[in-house]
Amino acid sequence: MATGYNCSPVNGSSVCTTICGDGIRLSGEQCDNGNQTGCVNCATAIGYTCSSVNVTSVCSSVCGDGILVTGEQCDNGNHTGCLNCIVVAGYTCVPVNGSSVCSTICGDGILLAGEQCDNGNQTGCINCGVVTGYNCQPIGGSSVCTTICGDGIRLAGEQCDNGNQSGCVNCTIVTGFSCTPVNTTTVCTPVCGDGIFVAG
Numbered sequence: 001m002a003t004g005y006n007c008s009p010v011n012g013s014s015v016c017t018t019i020c021g022d023g024i025r026l027s028g029e030q031c032d033n034g035n036q037t038g039c040v041n042c043a044t045a046i047g048y049t050c051s052s053v054n055v056t057s058v059c060s061s062v063c064g065d066g067i068l069v070t071g072e073q074c075d076n077g078n079h080t081g082c083l084n085c086i087v088v089a090g091y092t093c094v095p096v097n098g099s100s101v102c103s104t105i106c107g108d109g110i111l112l113a114g115e116q117c118d119n120g121n122q123t124g125c126i127n128c129g130v131v132t133g134y135n136c137q138p139i140g141g142s143s144v145c146t147t148i149c150g151d152g153i154r155l156a157g158e159q160c161d162n163g164n165q166s167g168c169v170n171c172t173i174v175t176g177f178s179c180t181p182v183n184t185t186t187v188c189t190p191v192c193g194d195g196i197f198v199a200g
Contacts, residue, residue, distance in 0.1 A: 031057035
């Protein structure tokens with residue numbers, strides 16, 4: 001009997017069939033790797049490709065086909081967030097209906113498309129959105145956020161901010177003035193009796 005076949009007597013003759021799952025690929029079998037990953041019942045599994053090596057089959061995942069299989073971190077057809085079946089830094093990928101859905105990780109300090117800012121949820125950027133009164137710029141793959149001086153919104157690091165009106169210049173209180181926070185802005189008035197003459 002030939003290797004890889006199973007023969008049984010039938011009506012005084014022998015009927016021989018291939019032995020599926022023995023690791024020997026023969027005619028009529030798409031693959032046979034001993035029922036390892038990628039080959040099920042001698043048929044190539046969805047998301048895999050199998051090739052013959054000597055008498056057996058070697059199966060590997062088809063990366064980029066949009067079918068998530070064992071050995072792939074992700075597979076969304078090589079769209080955003082998943083490249084060569086590896087999750088791109090700054091993304092998270094989850095299996096959905098046999099494929100992968102990838103989205104940015106907001107707050108990880110990596111600025112990606114779809115995020116206004118990302119500085120790790122530090123001052124000026126919350127939930128990847130720029131906080132009112134701040135300006136965020138992309139620097140080194142992240143975001144650096146600073147207050148907008150002169151916008152009339154007083155924030156941490158600003159002595160005052162009344163929109164650069166009298167008494168407050170470059171977010172610093174001008175000599176001869178007293179500035180008081182009111183709601184989110186600053187009201188500055190001349191200090192009477194300090195010996196400094198302020199016009200107006």
